[in-house]
Amino acid sequence: MRSIQGERTTFYHLLVNTLLVSVINYTVWFAITFYVYIETRSVFATGVISGIFLVMTALTGIWFGSLVDHYAKKTVMQVSAVVSLGLYAAAFVLYQATPREEFTRPASVRLWALVVLLMFGVIAGNIRTIALQTLVTLLIAERDRDRANGFVGTTSGVSFLVTSVISGVLVALGGMLWVLVLALVVLAAALLHLATVRVAEPPRAAEQTTRAVDLRGTVTVVREVPGLSALIAFSAFNNLLGGVFMALLDAYGLSLMSVQAWGLLWGFLSTGFIVGGLLVARTGLGRNPVWLLLIVNVVLWAVTLLFPLRSSIVLMAVGLYVYMVLGPYAEAAEQTILQKVVPYERQGRVFGFAQSVEQSASPLTAFLIAPVAQFFFIPFMTDGYGARAIGDWFGTGTDRGIALVFILTGLIGLLATAAALRSRPYRRLSGRYAGAEVTVEQ
Numbered sequence: 001m002r003s004i005q006g007e008r009t010t011f012y013h014l015l016v017n018t019l020l021v022s023v024i025n026y027t028v029w030f031a032i033t034f035y036v037y038i039e040t041r042s043v044f045a046t047g048v049i050s051g052i053f054l055v056m057t058a059l060t061g062i063w064f065g066s067l068v069d070h071y072a073k074k075t076v077m078q079v080s081a082v083v084s085l086g087l088y089a090a091a092f093v094l095y096q097a098t099p100r101e102e103f104t105r106p107a108s109v110r111l112w113a114l115v116v117l118l119m120f121g122v123i124a125g126n127i128r129t130i131a132l133q134t135l136v137t138l139l140i141a142e143r144d145r146d147r148a149n150g151f152v153g154t155t156s157g158v159s160f161l162v163t164s165v166i167s168g169v170l171v172a173l174g175g176m177l178w179v180l181v182l183a184l185v186v187l188a189a190a191l192l193h194l195a196t197v198r199v200a201e202p203p204r205a206a207e208q209t210t211r212a213v214d215l216r217g218t219v220t221v222v223r224e225v226p227g228l229s230a231l232i233a234f235s236a237f238n239n240l241l242g243g244v245f246m247a248l249l250d251a252y253g254l255s256l257m258s259v260q261a262w263g264l265l266w267g268f269l270s271t272g273f274i275v276g277g278l279l280v281a282r283t284g285l286g287r288n289p290v291w292l293l294l295i296v297n298v299v300l301w302a303v304t305l306l307f308p309l310r311s312s313i314v315l316m317a318v319g320l321y322v323y324m325v326l327g328p329y330a331e332a333a334e335q336t337i338l339q340k341v342v343p344y345e346r347q348g349r350v351f352g353f354a355q356s357v358e359q360s361a362s363p364l365t366a367f368l369i370a371p372v373a374q375f376f377f378i379p380f381m382t383d384g385y386g387a388r389a390i391g392d393w394f395g396t397g398t399d400r401g402i403a404l405v406f407i408l409t410g411l412i413g414l415l416a417t418a419a420a421l422r423s424r425p426y427r428r429l430s431g432r433y434a435g436a437e438v439t440v441e442q
Contacts, residue, residue, distance in 0.1 A: 007139040011148065013197045014077075014135060015155050018128055020190040021081060023166075024183045025125040026235055028088070028268070030167035031179040032118050033250050034259050038171070040106045043378070043398075045248040047370020048263060049115055058125045058356050062218070064127040069345065072139075072317070073131040074199045078191065079128045085187040087121035092180040100175070114176070121183075130355065133425035134347045136338045138201065146289065146336045152278025154329030158274055168263015220351040224339045227429025231290070232354050234420050235334065238297065243365030244409045248373055248402050250356015255399040256313055272324030279325075280332045289431045293333035296326050298415040305410030307402035311395045369405065377401040 037046050058158040062076055067076050091114055098110045105111065125274040132152060140148040170178045220226050253262045300323055307319025334354075342350045378401035386404065394400060420426055 010197060011135065011139045013193075014132060014199070015151060015429070017156045017190055017194050017197065018132055019075075019158060020186055020193070020300075021125055021128060021157065022163050024186040024190075025084070025122045026116050026159045026163035027167045027179060028168060028183055028323065029168075030163055031176060032115055034167060034171045034254075035103075035176055036111070036115065036265070036270075037250060038259055039103045040111075042106045043248070043374045044370050045106045045404075046251055049119070050243070050247045050370075052116065053119050057106060057126060060126065061130075061354075061356030062349070064347040065130050065350070067127060067219075068131045068134060068352065070252070070349030070401045070421070072141045072199070072201055073348075074133055074194065074197065075130050077131050078194055080124050081187055081191050082268065083124040083195070084121040085191070087124065088180060088183045089348050090188065091117040091121070091176075092184065095176050095180060100338065103175075109388075125279075130348055130351045132336050133339070133351050134344070135199070137344050138345060139250050142340065145339050146285040147281045149283070149332035149335045150182070150277050150284075150328060151340075152273050152277070152335070153280060153332055154277030158270075162267075162270075163279060166243055166266035168260050168266070171263075172260050191339055218346065218353045221346050221350060221355065224347070226432045227290075227425040227427075228341060228432075230420075230423065230425030231293075231334070231337065231429055232357050234416075234430050235354070236357050237416060238413065240365050241301075241409050241413045244405060247370045248405060251404040252308075252354070252406075253400055255402070256311070256316070264410075265313075269317065269320050269324050272321045273327055276325040276328035277332075280328050285329070285333055286337060288430055288433070289333040289336050290426060292434055293330055293337075294421050294426065295339050295415055296330045296333070298414065298421075300326055300330070301410050301413035301417060303410070305407055305414060308406040309394075311397075311399055311403070336431070337433055341429075354426075373402055375406055377405050380404075383411055 031047055036042075036049060062437065066423070070409065086357075094110065094114055094117065098114075102108050103111050103114075136145055136148045161189070170182070215345055222232065251263070253265070257265070279302075303319045303322050307315050309315070338350060338354065339347065375385075378398050381391070381394075381396055381401035382403055383396075386394075394404075
């Protein structure tokens, strides 16, 4: 008989450990984006960074999910941390050996070598996200999983809160030096802590020990769940639009304020993710997470449409705070749906498959929108026809060009979500969720 209290304790230890690693990975992500923009002042460069990250996330998701199902979940979490630690160490050596003026050129080979090393280190941490989602199924009873997913969202919010402040301050004080030192120390501490955590996993099914990657079988499972393919496709479409934020939001914020202020603002905004996660943990997601997921998206895209209407730090902060509060609801809803309708022995692969498919659209947006914004929308709203036509009330300049991109993105997302609410796959998945039950054999 499994000890419920012991499993909850294990779950909390894994949350703390994930928090440590997430803090440092988010710190590296924020810091390298800030650093490249400050050194080069190139929106195109920050867009390419986002593109690299999203391409690799999309390409590795299925493989990472297969590893989670094929090996012990604690083991893959440990290997993930070791790989990140090695890549950050290599980046530290490269950074110390490179003259600082080399990093001011957007075309610098050493600059992009540094970016790639750090991005690969961050991406290696993605396997933890997949492993933790499956461990919620293993360690938490079905009736409490939505609340557990809320705690996972809270952990992400705490990570954003800490890292946005840390990265902005550390980059302002010493470029990437202290960011890399902190990364090496924290990852070493996380590895030591994880070694003390015991995770009792059930014996793996035969299919989990014969093939590390089973794309065909995973696709079959997804197709067998009514409406699940549509849910993954809908999330992919949202991420297609979300790639706009990945590519342009930092440039938008840094065009309105200093890097220190932008980092501190993200620290405040991240409390919204914490609040949202705690609300999910407190109240759950209700009887129909599928409906809740779509309603949350309606609000999120409406916010995206409204906050860029004026060049205002306050309006941007309010809009992004709403976005952050509702984000955990959307994430917890999707995780809870998958945890209930997908067999446990395939959850790693399905989570990884969903991550790959959902992220596969974002690189296209990130790679395309940065040069489009740089060479069309920004000139359009600086001294082009847009500035002359609507500049009197909308404003002109770099931030207004990016704002116009955000408004168009929000409008498209709002229309797509409204259509999804009226669709047949939405009704089918809602019905399947109401009748599904996933158990874990011990």
